Amino acid sequence: MAAEQPLGPDDIDFSDPGFWARPLRDREAAFALLRRQRSAPFYAVTENLGAGPGGGGYYLLTRHADVLEVSRRPKVFSSASGIRIADKPESSSRSSTR
DSSP: OOOOOOOOTTTOOTTOHHHHHSOHHHHHHHHHHHHHHOSSOEEEOOGGGTOOTTOOEEEOOOSHHHHHHHHTOTTTSOOTTOOOOOOOOGGGSTTSOO
């Protein structure tokens, strides 16, 4: 099996089931890249995530400091009105082989 090309920051698409089908080491490298280069990138919600029409999007927090900031501001950052993201493929779990 040929190795997949590393993802650049603009190539990372968490709405694409193909991302979650990549080897765990590739997914971990993508998160590490975002922690180094991007602070809370925004991703549009797509049909791939099980979103209905007009779903908006989400911010992906990869840095500890960003998670702390958001957790301190629940009136600003909330999913209280609901969120539905379709189940990820089983191969995307932490227990998958590297």
